[in-house]
Amino acid sequence: MIKKRFLGLNRERLRRTREVLRSRQRDVMDVLTLLFHANHPSFPGYISKNTPVGVADYQPSKNTLEAAKKLVRSFDYKKKALPRYDIHSMFLMGSSGTIAYSENSDFDIWLCHRPDLSGPELDELQRKAEAIEKWADEYNLEVHFFLMDAEKFKEGSVVELSVESSGSAQHHLLLEEFYRTGLLLAGRYPVWWLVPPSEEKNYDAYVERLKLRRDIRDSETIDFGGLPHAPAEEFLGAALWQLYKGVDSPYKAVLKLMLMETYASEFPHVNLLCMQFKQEIHDGEVDMVSLDPYIMLYKKLAGYLSGSDQQEKLELVRRCFYFKVNEQLGKPVDDKYMTWQREVMEELTASWGWSHDYMAMLDTRATWKINRVIEERRSLVDALTQGYQFLSSFAREHVQLSMISQRDLHILGRKLYAAFERKAGKIDIINRGVSDDVVESHLTFYHVGGEGGWMLFRGNVSSEEVRSVKPLKRAHSVVELTAWCFFNKLADDRTVVVLVGKEITIKMNEVRAITRAFENLFPGAKLAPSSMDDLVDTPRMVRAALLVNVADETKDIHIREGKHMTSNRTDALSYGGVCNNLINSFDFVFQTSWQEILTFRYSGPKGVLDCLRAYIQWTPRSKGIPPPAVRIQCDVSGRAMVIQKRVEELFEDIRDCFYSGSHPDTVRYLFCIGRTHYLLQIENDALVYTQHDTYNDLLNKLSEPVEQFTPTVMDRYALTNTLIPMIYRLNKAGAIQLFYQVDGTAVDVYVADERGALYYHRAEGQNPEILLNQYRRFFDSVTYRQMIQRNDGPAATVGERGTAVQFFQAGRGRDGRLRLQQKVIERHATAAGYFNLQVIGEDVGSDKSTFTIYCNDIELTSLEFGDGLFSEVARHVLEQRKSGLLYPIYITDIDIPVALLGKGVSETPQTINYLNYKRFIEAKLNAELKAITENSASVSTPDQVA
Numbered sequence: 024m025i026k027k028r029f030l031g032l033n034r035e036r037l038r039r040t041r042e043v044l045r046s047r048q049r050d051v052m053d054v055l056t057l058l059f060h061a062n063h064p065s066f067p068g069y070i071s072k073n074t075p076v077g078v079a080d081y082q083p084s085k086n087t088l089e090a091a092k093k094l095v096r097s098f099d100y101k102k103k104a105l106p107r108y109d110i111h112s113m114f115l116m117g118s119s120g121t122i123a124y125s126e127n128s129d130f131d132i133w134l135c136h137r138p139d140l141s142g143p144e145l146d147e148l149q150r151k152a153e154a155i156e157k158w159a160d161e162y163n164l165e166v167h168f169f170l171m172d173a174e175k176f177k178e179g180s181v182v183e184l185s186v187e188s189s190g191s192a193q194h195h196l197l198l199e200e201f202y203r204t205g206l207l208l209a210g211r212y213p214v215w216w217l218v219p220p221s222e223e224k225n226y227d228a229y230v231e232r233l234k235l236r237r238d239i240r241d242s243e244t245i246d247f248g249g250l251p252h253a254p255a256e257e258f259l260g261a262a263l264w265q266l267y268k269g270v271d272s273p274y275k276a277v278l279k280l281m282l283m284e285t286y287a288s289e290f291p292h293v294n295l296l297c298m299q300f301k302q303e304i305h306d307g308e309v310d311m312v313s314l315d316p317y318i319m320l321y322k323k324l325a326g327y328l329s330g331s332d333q334q335e336k337l338e339l340v341r342r343c344f345y346f347k348v349n350e351q352l353g354k355p356v357d358d359k360y361m362t363w364q365r366e367v368m369e370e371l372t373a374s375w376g377w378s379h380d381y382m383a384m385l386d387t388r389a390t391w392k393i394n395r396v397i398e399e400r401r402s403l404v405d406a407l408t409q410g411y412q413f414l415s416s417f418a419r420e421h422v423q424l425s426m427i428s429q430r431d432l433h434i435l436g437r438k439l440y441a442a443f444e445r446k447a448g449k450i451d452i453i454n455r456g457v458s459d460d461v462v463e464s465h466l467t468f469y470h471v472g473g474e475g476g477w478m479l480f481r482g483n484v485s486s487e488e489v490r491s492v493k494p495l496k497r498a499h500s501v502v503e504l505t506a507w508c509f510f511n512k513l514a515d516d517r518t519v520v521v522l523v524g525k526e527i528t529i530k531m532n533e534v535r536a537i538t539r540a541f542e543n544l545f546p547g548a549k550l551a552p553s554s555m556d557d558l559v560d561t562p563r564m565v566r567a568a569l570l571v572n573v574a575d576e577t578k579d580i581h582i583r584e585g586k587h588m589t590s591n592r593t594d595a596l597s598y599g600g601v602c603n604n605l606i607n608s609f610d611f612v613f614q615t616s617w618q619e620i621l622t623f624r625y626s627g628p629k630g631v632l633d634c635l636r637a638y639i640q641w642t643p644r645s646k647g648i649p650p651p652a653v654r655i656q657c658d659v660s661g662r663a664m665v666i667q668k669r670v671e672e673l674f675e676d677i678r679d680c681f682y683s684g685s686h687p688d689t690v691r692y693l694f695c696i697g698r699t700h701y702l703l704q705i706e707n708d709a710l711v712y713t714q715h716d717t718y719n720d721l722l723n724k725l726s727e728p729v730e731q732f733t734p735t736v737m738d739r740y741a742l743t744n745t746l747i748p749m750i751y752r753l754n755k756a757g758a759i760q761l762f763y764q765v766d767g768t769a770v771d772v773y774v775a776d777e778r779g780a781l782y783y784h785r786a787e788g789q790n791p792e793i794l795l796n797q798y799r800r801f802f803d804s805v806t807y808r809q810m811i812q813r814n815d816g817p818a819a820t821v822g823e824r825g826t827a828v829q830f831f832q833a834g835r836g837r838d839g840r841l842r843l844q845q846k847v848i849e850r851h852a853t854a855a856g857y858f859n860l861q862v863i864g865e866d867v868g869s870d871k872s873t874f875t876i877y878c879n880d881i882e883l884t885s886l887e888f889g890d891g892l893f894s895e896v897a898r899h900v901l902e903q904r905k906s907g908l909l910y911p912i913y914i915t916d917i918d919i920p921v922a923l924l925g926k927g928v929s930e931t932p933q934t935i936n937y938l939n940y941k942r943f944i945e946a947k948l949n950a951e952l953k954a955i956t957e958n959s960a961s962v963s964t965p966d967q968v969a
Contacts, residue, residue, distance in 0.1 A: 051090075217239065
């Protein structure tokens, strides 16, 4: 008898569901079960002959077979018993057949399968379900299948949180909703139907007695478990989930959140709606309205909010219920179109005391304007947050949250934070799920002046009216204000925007250009979707627009004064002969992976650096995901294209430098603003930079030792008249590269070492051949010493297994451009008359050191000569020179302990350490040499003595 009552209610609700659908949609609904019962290769969703098939106790109806024939003419159903049925039951969840159901409602279907299906079989079944979902979508029927194992569900196993499932947050409450709203499409019925409410606390024992008495067979029922109570901790989990859903469906979320609050208020004697539902059926109730799950829901909430201090919240619940049913009672209908839902709602609204005008106003919700939307959003957010606060307090008092997975809590909490939390630069999306059309015919942008920012008003508001009208929004910049209008859909192509206020430096066409930039990046103001994985991780930038020099009061003073710079220097960051920075401000607008829209303004000389730092900060390199390409827009008269192209190139080059994977993580990027150079590098996912006001300052920075290979990527406009860009293009790990350029009687020498450090030396009045030869011998010695320190083992030839050494000569071609030619400097090519000069240092403690210098085989040591060692060496060298001429002394080998090479030097010093120390010792020797011969007037070409 009880089973018949449930099946009768089930049958009537399915009939009501079917009546609402269009003809082709009814066909889809009719064949859904058959598609899983018969694995016909021509049916939608067919995967393979091995896909699980067969629905227990299912016999297709006449309507179903006719719909199947429309799909596949050759289909001929033959009733036959299968050895086993892979699908135990199919249930339709949610509002189907209730007062809240409409043709736009979706179908959530539980596909309850055998518990012993293998992994590959489950994969096939999932693929089939997804294919059928896509097929149903072709008929505008939104269907979601959920694979369910009743045994595992009863044991407490959960589905991980996804957009359509609530995970561990509300296992029992999910079951509670299933028992009162679920409709049996086909297969085994829930044994829960048969257990009297009074026996719910003895659920398992009662079911066992039914089986022992043979009142039921295992093959006819499915068991998801009983509900003697809902664990208290689930109220908070359910609240979080409803808040999560409430971001885009606030009215539905308020109803469900209020139900959780109601349950919590009844704790520990909670009267679950499903138990009330079952009790009425067991008591003989057959009235469809009384048993309607949504009407029962409303009545329970109305009872909870019956107090005089809850009237505002009760009115909101009534509005939520009214919008959910969506009968629009403010609009008259002919009697022949009267539905049972409308009749019920007319009775309810009359009992609420609602007027026809009030309902007519509610029926225009789709076109509510922004003032009404802001007011309604405030009510919705207040209800959602108050409910959450109540349940959070309840949870702290009654339960431990350990039963709700921390992952689910973090995901839900982050979704709420992204949707509702106010923070600097964030564009609040006011109109979520409230109105479909908030477009205004006229808007006023009022500039306060100074640091006051901007204000937004509805309509055309004059400067005199500003004080008496409340603004819709205040913003720091016109871009932020325009973004707020765009993402809340206040303006379209027909909207007239009026600019009013003090010191306005922007024109109407520029405001329209800002809107176009947003529309190009976010068509229809739609945001890129976020996934659960996105919410598990920290937020990152996914779309970005950069607007340059918007409403900037310092726009290119040369243009405003009627002056125009002409130059072949087209770098907007260092333009013309005066190296003027044309970029004064950046407005950065971007979406995060948490679906937030943020806008920040950067201005002043270092605005570009601050903007680049934000770009890197919001796309951490350690995540392995490159930042999005940035859409650049500049509408400044005069040089807009020059500026836009330069900023596009800069962001593209930065992105390629740090995220392409073609460079090690230590890579640096060098570019120029005005006459100042900046060296950028990422450390701990943050962009850091050093500033260098002079060329020599930059060279000193580049000459600093580094722990590992640190390539430097040159901006395409940086130092183009020097050798440095060419040097760093060729620079590679494990190689010492010497570049030299003859400049009159001087030679400029650059050495890029095996870790990317750059050494520079200008040798005046030197013979290039002699200079290169001494460097060749010095590098031979250094690379050999490094090989020993690395324990590379013996080598047949010095340097054979050591660092590679390359030489390049630079010169200008006929077109005036610098070109490089690789040179071969033979190893050990010591010309007659040369001798080696080796320096050996020793750290003797107390910040003291001793030196031994070998001039070929002659040993000179500080133990013998003390502070006069360098003078003695200079004198000895001068004596060896046949000509006695004054020209620099060069060291061919250094053996110095790490402690003497300077602070922070690693255990395996790099070449730059030896070169810097070489320069230090040579400076001392040459100073002594000059002192000895300062009265000498010898001026001639040097002979071949070191």
